[in-house]
Amino acid sequence: MSTSKHRTYWKKNLRYLAILLVVWFAVSFGCGILFADQLNHIRIGGFKLGFWFAQQGAIYVFVALIFIYIFWMNKLDKEYGVEEK
Amino acid sequence: MVFPERGILAIWEKPFQPFSHSTIQPFNLFSMDLTTWTYLIVGITFALYIGVAWWSRAGSTSEFYVAGGGVPPVVNGMATAADWMSAASFISMAGLISFMGYQGAQYLMGWTGGYVLLALLLAPYLRKFGKYTVPDFIGERYYSQAARLVAVICALFISFTYVVGQMKGVGVAFSRFLEVPFEWGVVIGVGIVFFYAVLGGMKGITYTQVAQYCVLIFAYLVPAIFISVIMVGNPVPQLGLGSAMADGSYLLDKLDLLSTDLGFKEYTTSHNGKVDLFFVTAALMLGTAGLPHVIVRFFTVPNVADARKSAGYALVFIAILYTTAPAISAFARTNLINTVNNQPYAEMPAWFGNWEATGLLKYEDKNKDGLIQYYNDKNGEYVSAVANAKGWKGNELVVDRDIIVLANPEIAKLPAWVIALVVAGGLAAALSTAAGLLLVISTSISHDLLKKWLRPGISEKGELRAARAAIAVAVFVAGYFGINPPGFVAQVVAWAFGLAAASFFPAILLGIFTKKMNKEGAVAGMVTGLVFTGAYIWYFKYGGGTADQYWFGISPEGIGTLGMVFNFVVALTVARFTPDPPEEVQEMVENIRIPSGAGEAHEVQVP
Numbered sequence: 001m002s003t004s005k006h007r008t009y010w011k012k013n014l015r016y017l018a019i020l021l022v023v024w025f026a027v028s029f030g031c032g033i034l035f036a037d038q039l040n041h042i043r044i045g046g047f048k049l050g051f052w053f054a055q056q057g058a059i060y061v062f063v064a065l066i067f068i069y070i071f072w073m074n075k076l077d078k079e080y081g082v083e084e085k
Numbered sequence: 086m087v088f089p090e091r092g093i094l095a096i097w098e099k100p101f102q103p104f105s106h107s108t109i110q111p112f113n114l115f116s117m118d119l120t121t122w123t124y125l126i127v128g129i130t131f132a133l134y135i136g137v138a139w140w141s142r143a144g145s146t147s148e149f150y151v152a153g154g155g156v157p158p159v160v161n162g163m164a165t166a167a168d169w170m171s172a173a174s175f176i177s178m179a180g181l182i183s184f185m186g187y188q189g190a191q192y193l194m195g196w197t198g199g200y201v202l203l204a205l206l207l208a209p210y211l212r213k214f215g216k217y218t219v220p221d222f223i224g225e226r227y228y229s230q231a232a233r234l235v236a237v238i239c240a241l242f243i244s245f246t247y248v249v250g251q252m253k254g255v256g257v258a259f260s261r262f263l264e265v266p267f268e269w270g271v272v273i274g275v276g277i278v279f280f281y282a283v284l285g286g287m288k289g290i291t292y293t294q295v296a297q298y299c300v301l302i303f304a305y306l307v308p309a310i311f312i313s314v315i316m317v318g319n320p321v322p323q324l325g326l327g328s329a330m331a332d333g334s335y336l337l338d339k340l341d342l343l344s345t346d347l348g349f350k351e352y353t354t355s356h357n358g359k360v361d362l363f364f365v366t367a368a369l370m371l372g373t374a375g376l377p378h379v380i381v382r383f384f385t386v387p388n389v390a391d392a393r394k395s396a397g398y399a400l401v402f403i404a405i406l407y408t409t410a411p412a413i414s415a416f417a418r419t420n421l422i423n424t425v426n427n428q429p430y431a432e433m434p435a436w437f438g439n440w441e442a443t444g445l446l447k448y449e450d451k452n453k454d455g456l457i458q459y460y461n462d463k464n465g466e467y468v469s470a471v472a473n474a475k476g477w478k479g480n481e482l483v484v485d486r487d488i489i490v491l492a493n494p495e496i497a498k499l500p501a502w503v504i505a506l507v508v509a510g511g512l513a514a515a516l517s518t519a520a521g522l523l524l525v526i527s528t529s530i531s532h533d534l535l536k537k538w539l540r541p542g543i544s545e546k547g548e549l550r551a552a553r554a555a556i557a558v559a560v561f562v563a564g565y566f567g568i569n570p571p572g573f574v575a576q577v578v579a580w581a582f583g584l585a586a587a588s589f590f591p592a593i594l595l596g597i598f599t600k601k602m603n604k605e606g607a608v609a610g611m612v613t614g615l616v617f618t619g620a621y622i623w624y625f626k627y628g629g630g631t632a633d634q635y636w637f638g639i640s641p642e643g644i645g646t647l648g649m650v651f652n653f654v655v656a657l658t659v660a661r662f663t664p665d666p667p668e669e670v671q672e673m674v675e676n677i678r679i680p681s682g683a684g685e686a687h688e689v690q691v692p
Contacts, residue, residue: 050436
């Protein structure tokens, strides 16, 4: 296994991390805190949207983010032959 | 997690004043049935833990430290969840949110968001690195005994602060519900943790934590589902929170209205600055990702892919409780206001009297009208505009936050066994967290101090003996301080999360993501983060600092975030001007970035 291949593997990993962490920040600190007041004008059922993100939505997104990461990385591991048998 | 300076955990905190064993029997009001039920259910769960511990006892240091490295991801996820959720999560959090409203999000997001950081930034690489402890990683990655020592001291301080609160919690649960003196409650807790931690190490702890998770989540969900059905007719509390009540109005709108009618702030909107909320949430997330007893759980799975997976499962299991909590908060708050406000004291339901007897609910008829006035008498405008006109002479009801979870089953008119289940759930939460922390303490001593520093030649058997001795001593020390808590223990959120965020999280992150980070940079960064965060917390908690002196309005609970930023800046700057790390360390960093070839986390295996 060449080190240059490892390097592209790592770069792709970093790109995945960047995407996921941007979403992580956006739903929690963005929707849940910084823009909560604005989002509160929008309603879903009995929830004001900003409140929903702060007390429920962000947590669901967190769970989803980890599973997306698992899915992407398992694929990437296979593609680069670095998964464990 | 313990957050007492906000007045929480009060049920755990004021153990015997209201009813020391000799004066009043706490729960005879709840009828004998409850005590019998509690003995029965707590007894069964304890027997279960002991049985599991005996079945999974450890035979090698590898089994003792990391459960042999063969724990399946789902099992590890469940154990991590139990490890993570303490008595405070179980008993106090929902009550806390109930009184904080929107602002309570700092705990909900703060104590879950850290798992995203763990899963993406730390767990897979630390698993690939394949050692036993966090100080191990710091010591090897920064090729420095000094760095290892700083890490050991931090790990010990953080874990110790954290564990004492848990032991105290066990003691109070016993004294409240089982009518044994507080000290004996702690002793029973010490005994049971001693048994399965000393015998089984990480292996025993892992499988008992799985059992404890099942007990605690069942105990949390049953009353939540019932109360959700009663309030809004929806069996899923998470959805019930956004549903309409029988009269057609949405529960949260109703709660906003009820709150403002009584001079409180709106429940669902923010009313303080966002700066502190931002910093506290961040510090809790970063601290979560840096807590040694959480990180170490990811050393126990077979490989890197499983480390990622088990972080995902852990968050699922945690999220079940954490998304239910805000529903309980809102239901209970609405219910409480509706039931008590301006109602005749004489017509209160039975649970009101029961909880009054425990001192968690206090009523004083200040204007002698026989009605209960519950309102915000600190809101001057409201008092002069509304309260005075109605002849109210001050708020007459003091509600302890812990009631929100504890009284839930009664408010929902559930049978005694459900209340007993909640007690067993609280105990499971406290014991599982205590065990995980005690393991970190013992590993720090037997592995990081003895094996890696003082006596490198120690045999596998000697190390295992030392680990068992260390955990035994740690259990008793924790028990002693559970009975006589030192002052700093009351500030767990500030200390444990602040220091973990300012020291471990950046040091590990830089160790993985920057190859050129060297020991000079890492040590300088950690020391900066620790000293700054420690000094800030100390000044505002014990040194006489007041809230108006906060930097940018950041409370001590949130200062770890700033400490982390300083750590990063100092570490990167120092590393620029000092020699690069040795070639083999840089290779090691390249190596931990690639999942294949993780192997089992162990050194020598005893036959």
